[in-house]
Amino acid sequence: MVWSTTPGRLSHLAADTRAQRSTLAGMSDSRLLRIGTRNSPMALAQAERVRAMLADRHPDVTVEVRSMSTSGDRWLGDLAVLGGKGAFTKEVDAALLNGDVDLAVHCVKDVPGDRPAPAGTVLAAYLARDDVRDCLVHPGGLRIEQLPAGARVGTSAVRRVAQLALHWPDLVPVPIRGNANSRLAKLDAGEAYDALLLAVSGLQRIGQADRITHPIDVDSMIPAVGSGTLVLQCRDDDTRTRDLAASLNDPRTWRETMAERTMLHILQGNCHSPIAALARTEPDGRLGLRARVISLDGKTVLDVHEWAADPITLGTSVAAALLRQGARELLDLPTHGSA
Numbered sequence: 001m002v003w004s005t006t007p008g009r010l011s012h013l014a015a016d017t018r019a020q021r022s023t024l025a026g027m028s029d030s031r032l033l034r035i036g037t038r039n040s041p042m043a044l045a046q047a048e049r050v051r052a053m054l055a056d057r058h059p060d061v062t063v064e065v066r067s068m069s070t071s072g073d074r075w076l077g078d079l080a081v082l083g084g085k086g087a088f089t090k091e092v093d094a095a096l097l098n099g100d101v102d103l104a105v106h107c108v109k110d111v112p113g114d115r116p117a118p119a120g121t122v123l124a125a126y127l128a129r130d131d132v133r134d135c136l137v138h139p140g141g142l143r144i145e146q147l148p149a150g151a152r153v154g155t156s157a158v159r160r161v162a163q164l165a166l167h168w169p170d171l172v173p174v175p176i177r178g179n180a181n182s183r184l185a186k187l188d189a190g191e192a193y194d195a196l197l198l199a200v201s202g203l204q205r206i207g208q209a210d211r212i213t214h215p216i217d218v219d220s221m222i223p224a225v226g227s228g229t230l231v232l233q234c235r236d237d238d239t240r241t242r243d244l245a246a247s248l249n250d251p252r253t254w255r256e257t258m259a260e261r262t263m264l265h266i267l268q269g270n271c272h273s274p275i276a277a278l279a280r281t282e283p284d285g286r287l288g289l290r291a292r293v294i295s296l297d298g299k300t301v302l303d304v305h306e307w308a309a310d311p312i313t314l315g316t317s318v319a320a321a322l323l324r325q326g327a328r329e330l331l332d333l334p335t336h337g338s339a
């Protein structure tokens with residue numbers, strides 16, 4: 001594991017801390033909160049956002065960011081070989097459980113939806129959701145409907161591949177791995193890809209929003225469960241950190257995420273499942289959940305949109321409707337390389 005430390009507020013708090021040490025002897029540890037994150041540029045930006053939010057609301061707490069590489073970042077082959085999405089969270093989970101860090105920041109999209117959070121940890125708070133849309137990045141500035149037939153679009157997400165096939169069957173999805181920065185570099189190299197599909201929120205977080213040439217409407221390209229949402233995870237017996245995390249929770253995002261992830265859990269979706277879903281709070285306060293399960297060729301589309309007051313009821317009902325329409329058959333298709 002590779003560690004690096006960002007001192008954050010440490011430097012300008014040093015004088016205060018020294019002054020307090022005589023009166024608060026032995027309490028300095030309880031004023032330190034260590035955030036663990038994978039070390040991709042996007043993950044570091046996310047952790048820094050949380051550090052700044054905590055430092056702003058809790059000036060008495062010193063927050064540090066500790067980054068580490070994950071197997072998902074190191075392995076650039078098929079993720080199925082590593083057993084799925086946990087590839088990006090496993091090392092951070094371990095650091096949290098053994099007490100090296102106190103808080104982990106994850107994209108909800110990368111947190112496995114087919115099993116509970118690792119034993120001993122809790123998903124304690126959800127930050128207010130960012131832009132949920134996927135977007136096209138095209139070096140010539142084109143929108144997706146302007147791409148010529150045969151254009152090669154870099155994406156490995158089955159959800160994006162299936163919805164490309166559904167709406168733009170003349171485009172050719174080409175697998176691509178690596179973090180968003182390295183994908184942009186591959187696009188710019190100009191050999192393998194004509195355009196990319198990426199998340200708007202991710203590009204914003206790494207300061208590359210100016211590369212977006214077309215944010216695609218959510219009815220054409222329904223996002224992934226948890227898109228644009230950051231979640232804070234801590235040890236379930238660490239009440240101090242749970243309280244700090246809870247101070248950043250956005251109740252509306254929490255409710256929307258519960259609906260989407262309840263559905264995903266019932267469908268037992270993983271990163272090879274062509275599942276798209278978006279929960280949204282309507283002006284009247286009810287929650288709507290729109291979901292699609294799609295065959296990779298885009299020819300079979302199950303589409304459900306329901307509304308309810310309770311997120312668990314809603315997620316359950318949408319999953320049940322998808323299963324009645326035959327979702328199991330689309331989801332159980334063998335995927336290349338997975339067990």
Ligand SMILES: NCc1[nH]cc(CCC(=O)O)c1CC(=O)O
Binds near residue numbers: 110
């Ligand atoms: N697949 C990796 C991943 N996980 C979360 C995001 C974007 C940020 C988010 O939705 O929270 C991305 C990049 C992308 O899909 O372009």
